[in-house]
Amino acid sequence: xxxxxxxxxxxxxxxxxxxxxxxxxxxxxxxxxxxxxxxxxxxxxxxxxxxxxxxxxxxxxxxxxxxxxxxxxxxxxxxxxxxxxxxxxxxxxxxxxxxxxxxxxxxxxxxxxxxxxxxxxxxxxxxxxxxxxxxxxxxxxxxxxxxxxxxxxxxxxxxxxxxxxxxxxxxxxxxxxxxxxxxxxxxxxxxxxxxxxxxxxxxxxxxxxxxxxxxxxxxxxxxxxxxxxxxxxxxxxxxxxxxxxxxxxxxxxxxxxxxxxxxxxxxxxxxxxxxxxxxxxxxxxxxxxxxxxxxxxxxxxxxxx
Numbered sequence: 234x235x236x237x238x239x240x241x242x243x244x245x246x247x248x249x250x251x252x253x254x255x256x257x258x259x260x261x262x263x264x265x266x267x268x269x270x271x272x273x274x275x276x277x278x279x280x281x282x283x284x285x286x287x288x289x290x291x292x293x294x295x296x297x298x299x300x301x302x303x304x305x306x307x308x309x310x311x312x313x314x315x316x317x318x319x320x321x322x323x324x325x326x327x328x329x330x331x332x333x334x335x336x337x338x339x340x341x342x343x344x345x346x347x348x349x350x351x352x353x354x355x356x357x358x359x360x361x362x363x364x365x366x367x368x369x370x371x372x373x374x375x376x377x378x379x380x381x382x383x384x385x386x387x388x389x390x391x392x393x394x395x396x397x398x399x400x401x402x403x404x405x406x407x408x409x410x411x412x413x414x415x416x417x418x419x420x421x422x423x424x425x426x427x428x429x430x431x432x433x434x435x436x437x438x439x440x441x442x443x444x445x446x447x448x449x450x451x452x453x454x455x456x457x458x459x460x461x462x463x464x465x466x467x468x469x470x471x472x473x474x475x476x477x478x479x480x481x482x483x484x485x486x487x488x489x490x491x492x493x494x495x496x497x498x499x500x501x502x503x504x505x506x507x508x509x510x511x512x513x514x515x516x517x518x519x520x521x522x523x524x525x526x527x528x529x530x531x532x533x534x535x536x537x538x
Contacts, residue, residue, distance in 0.1 A: 239523060242268035245275040254512035258519035272515060274508060280305050289522060293511055295319065296451060297532060298424050312532040317370030318514045319502040324374035326501035327419050327449045330473035332358060334445045339495045356443060359383035364415035366408065366431065367422025367450060368396045375419065387415055412439035424451035432456060437463040444469045449501045452478030464491055475501045
């Protein structure tokens with residue numbers, strides 16, 4: 234390895250997948266004191282004080298709201314997150330949750346051969362419309378999967394710029410127009426002040442009674458008390474949640490006992506495989522950095538995602 238290879242710290246532990254990625258891209262793994270690049274895979278509470286020689290920090294998560302709130306992200310260096318890195322994993326999980334609810338697989342697990350109520354509740358994804366709120370990398374991976382199942386996608390993003398494969402793209406300022414046009418909703422948006430409780434009593438009442446809501450984004454996008462009321466009252470058909478607010482739900486949370494709710498323990502992108510999935514993206518970004526090219530997933534100043 235060249236002595237001039239860029240020095241990279243992988244902290245707080247030298248994960249084998251990320252170390253291999255750095256070395257494959259011509260980097261040199263060093264202690265933080267010697268580094269010019271920091272790959273941080275620890276918790277925000279443990280984030281170290283950075284010396285001025287650190288020119289780029291790569292974070293392992295797509296959501297950076299905790300780092301923004303903690304005042305960690307500064308304007309003295311480049312910061313990247315993992316936006317889009319785990320999209321295939323999350324899109325696959327979102328589709329699985331939606332299909333499980335529509336085909337009543339969760340109810341059959343609980344109620345066994347309770348044929349009549351299960352039979353009459355089964356719906357098909359084919360021919361339905363699915364709104365994806367937060368149409369970034371996850372949507373780009375999910376839309377072809379929905380299309381393969383015979384469903385139509387409505388994409389909601391900040392700009393309203395058309396999303397490939399979507400039948401319709403709507404700017405986030407007009408999200409309320411979407412509820413009456415869709416059968417089901419997948420939440421894939423970042424947690425910001427604007428998206429907090431995006432799903433609330435008003436949006437739930439505007440959705441059709443056969444709607445399923447899938448949340449693979451962040452728990453605070455959903456007003457969970459309003460969701461509980463809507464599920465109990467039959468305003469919507471069901472909810473499939475990989476994230477909750479609070480997370481995890483309390484042991485006595487009534488959501489656990491509802492037959493029209495699926496809760497998975499924040500595993501759309503499993504933490505156990507996160508660095509393995511991140512590694513090729515890290516290698517590509519390091520290659521780009523050394524070549525003077527634009528990095529992937531740069532955190533823009535003033536943005537909280």
